Amino acid sequence: MSGTAKAVVLAIVAVLVAGVAAVGVVWSLNQPDESTDAASASAPAVTGRPTPTTAPRSVSAVNLSDADRATLTENEILLHNPLYSAGQVAAAECSSLPTARLATERAMIRYASAFVECLNRAWAPLIKRSGFKFTPPGAVHSAPTGSDSACGVMDKDVGAFYCDVDQGIYFNWPDYQVEESYWQEAGRVSVQYLMAHEYGHHVQWLTDLADGYNSRWGAATGTAARLREEDRNEMQAHCFAAAFFGANQKTLRLHGEQLAHYGHPGFQRTEVGDNFGSWLRQGFRARGPSACNTWAVPWTKVKFT
Incomplete structure (x- = not known):
């Protein structure tokens, strides 16, 4: 079993804590001209250089036409996205997941x-x-450390990333490879x-949240200001993930230690700070993105720390 997997097998809370530094999103616009420093160790690798926005105004419509969306500023779509309301x-059918040991790339x-596919069934009705x-x-692409993608090379410290060029998920699977039979459930x-x-980053892309973030x-001016935007973006994706698990705790048969760590009142006391656990708990309990407006x-x- 790999070192990364061992760090997350004891409980779902360990999985979530490890996930902060192991997941991310790579937007494909322009590379930033500032290098990431030590302060960004817990932040994702993010690129993008879109146009600044104007001040937001209230947006209450849920069913937006293409013409309606075209009139919104990027900041408005972050603060008042119809997704939130x-x-x-949805509770999706997820009982037919493969049972083979997670010991090979295949x-x-x-x-x-x-x-x-399970996530598709859960999120599609809400997006619509x-x-x-x-x-x-x-596709979910096999992307071990050093492998190339449409959004760059997989870093050794990244477990996976979402790429907006092909909307694919690039998975550094060797970090999660589990050979021992007794670790299979935790590995899954x-x-x-x-x-x-x-x-969650795909949801952001589908609902124009990614445009607003970019x-x-x-x-943003300077590394620190950009890291603050990255924190908002990543925390929202974490919250979306928790909302999915909250809505699907029965279909996924979450029980015992897994369920306790997801919904426990003390869950915010994690190694990455109270905020992380608080947003996860909010998303899990709300079972939807109404609890995930990290931009407001x-x-x-x-912030993660």
Whole structure:
């Protein structure tokens, strides 16, 4: 069993804590001209240099036409996205996931891909109710450390990333490979959360949240300001993942230690700070994105440390 997997097998909370540094999103616009420093160790690798936005105004419509969306600023779509008021994530049928041991590349990619299908069934109704078009993400790609992708090279410290060029999820599967039979359930939990988080970035892409984020990131001045935007973006994807698990705790048969760590009142006491656990708990209990508006609160409420 790999070192990364061992770090997350004891409980779902360990999976989520490890996920902060192991997941991310890579937007494909322009590379930033500032290198990431030590302060970004817990932040994802993010690129983008879109146009600054104007001040937001209230947006209450849920079913937006293409013409309606074209009139919104990027900041408005972040603060008042119709997704927030569209209801809960659906309880999806997820009982037919592969049972093969997660010991090979084939088994790992097959399991991750099957879980993404489950995520499709859960998120599609909500995306459509929000007034956006639903399209499934691209393939789950095998992407060990050093392998190339449409959005760059897989870093050794990244477990997976979502790429907007092909809407694919690139999975550094050797970090989650599990050979021992007694670690299989924990290994599957690790992969499930990893995929749910990356799928959260796909949800952002489908609902124009990614455009708004790119705009704010590009308008931010300096590394520290950009890291604050990255915190908001990543925390929202984590919250979306938790909302999925909250809506699907029965279909996924979450029980015992797994369920306790997801919904426990003390869950915010994690190694990465109270905010992380707080957003996970909010998303899990709400079972939907209404609890995941990380753009409408002070940065101190979304920072990871």
